[in-house]
Amino acid sequence: MALSILSLWLLLDVVVPCSCDPVTPPAKASNISQTPVIPGAPPFFNNQKFSLSLYKQLPEPKRGKNLIFSPLSIIVPLVLLAFQDKPEARQQVLQDLGFRVTGALDAKAAMQYGKLLGTLLHAEHCGVHTGSLLFIDKTLKPKKTFLTLANSSYNSEVILISFGNHELTKKEIDLALRVKTHGKVTRLGRSQKPPTNVFLVNYNFFKGKWKYPFNPKYTEMRYFSLGHGNSTLVPMMQKIGWFHLQYFSQMHSYVLQLPFTCSISGIFFLPNDGKLKECEKALLEQSFDTWTQPFPLRKRQLFFPKFSIPVALQLERFKHVNSNLRLFNKHMDLSGITLQKAPLRVTTAIHRVELTVDEDGEEEDVSHTQVNPEPGLAALHFNRSFLLLVLDEASSSLLFMGKVVNPTRVNMDTVYRP
Numbered sequence: 001m002a003l004s005i006l007s008l009w010l011l012l013d014v015v016v017p018c019s020c021d022p023v024t025p026p027a028k029a030s031n032i033s034q035t036p037v038i039p040g041a042p043p044f045f046n047n048q049k050f051s052l053s054l055y056k057q058l059p060e061p062k063r064g065k066n067l068i069f070s071p072l073s074i075i076v077p078l079v080l081l082a083f084q085d086k087p088e089a090r091q092q093v094l095q096d097l098g099f100r101v102t103g104a105l106d107a108k109a110a111m112q113y114g115k116l117l118g119t120l121l122h123a124e125h126c127g128v129h130t131g132s133l134l135f136i137d138k139t140l141k142p143k144k145t146f147l148t149l150a151n152s153s154y155n156s157e158v159i160l161i162s163f164g165n166h167e168l169t170k171k172e173i174d175l176a177l178r179v180k181t182h183g184k185v186t187r188l189g190r191s192q193k194p195p196t197n198v199f200l201v202n203y204n205f206f207k208g209k210w211k212y213p214f215n216p217k218y219t220e221m222r223y224f225s226l227g228h229g230n231s232t233l234v235p236m237m238q239k240i241g242w243f244h245l246q247y248f249s250q251m252h253s254y255v256l257q258l259p260f261t262c263s264i265s266g267i268f269f270l271p272n273d274g275k276l277k278e279c280e281k282a283l284l285e286q287s288f289d290t291w292t293q294p295f296p297l298r299k300r301q302l303f304f305p306k307f308s309i310p311v312a313l314q315l316e317r318f319k320h321v322n323s324n325l326r327l328f329n330k331h332m333d334l335s336g337i338t339l340q341k342a343p344l345r346v347t348t349a350i351h352r353v354e355l356t357v358d359e360d361g362e363e364e365d366v367s368h369t370q371v372n373p374e375p376g377l378a379a380l381h382f383n384r385s386f387l388l389l390v391l392d393e394a395s396s397s398l399l400f401m402g403k404v405v406n407p408t409r410v411n412m413d414t415v416y417r418p
Helices: 002-011 048-057 071-082 087-097 107-121 144-153 166-180 276-285
Strands: 067-069 128-137 156-161 198-207 220-227 230-248 253-259 264-271 297-305 307-314 346-357 379-381 386-392 397-404
Touching: 048 071, 048 276, 048 397, 067 307, 067 346, 071 087, 071 107, 071 128, 071 144, 071 156, 071 198, 071 346, 071 397, 107 144, 107 397, 128 166, 144 156, 156 166, 166 198, 198 397, 264 276, 276 386, 307 397, 346 397
Parallel strands: 128 156, 198 346, 297 379
Antiparallel strands: 067 397, 128 198, 220 230, 230 253, 230 297, 253 264, 264 386, 307 346, 386 397
């Protein structure tokens, strides 16, 4: 039953209208699509509750530090490992992650779940570069069936290394990461503490292209408020157009919907000065259906910062939504991964994410972009701390969630722990 529902979910033909911001108003207001629904049944997968649970467990970052993570990317290795655990544990984990589980969870289901997650994460041509690495002691011999499943369905690679030599272990981890991420990650091995059993690294780098690009000709340095009377200069993009925009008084915030290509949408929350905490609290309590509904179209002069923010999270202490079990708990039975029945569990798990926003878009010709404001035209300045969501439009699954406090801050010295 589970597989038939999954197949139907994947085959649904969903019409996905996209948000617009041309200079002239569109003939018909468009919107971000809502989650596809199987008649008579709830969605097969929805990771919103899981995402909010992770966000609530994050510690308050130090002043001036940004926070970005990819809930959907984190789920991928969790599902892979859940299918190696005991059947009763596997079902609970999948439900906690947001799946509606029915029927047997066999080897075929393991492959299907991985393929589903792959479609939600999108391909590299959409600006998404994601994957996982599982480092296991080279004295163990992984089963070929597990290696095939990890690589073909979960974009995960198993690497055998020498856990007995701590310095050599760090070098081998760093080298593998450098190769796999094309040089973006070079020094995560320092997070590995002996003794260890399975060391997991999950990563997701996103540099999406806007459906309606900004003209780099008009990007200029402008001030971005850091609070407490401080500010910094950031490259600020700008354009004039019609945007899906609404003010929510209970959040003390404007909310802007901006579409990327590949049916990915960004939702950006701009709180009033000094109201970031209140906006954040309201976001965690608000139904996500609010953000997937069509907002009114309003003409604005938009100022939006360029940024590239890398963040690392240490995951092994985080807990599931509906239980007190950690994501990688000591009772997880992964002995079936190897030919020997050796006790295995994830002792260190790092999530590395990087979100990049610039002028690039689907349309190559941006010479027609209007930037000279009309008399009386209101401006929307993202020149202070804001929150963001990046959604897969067809399923409303969260690709990214976070807050931008300083677009120029690169806080790679920080590994967030709950």
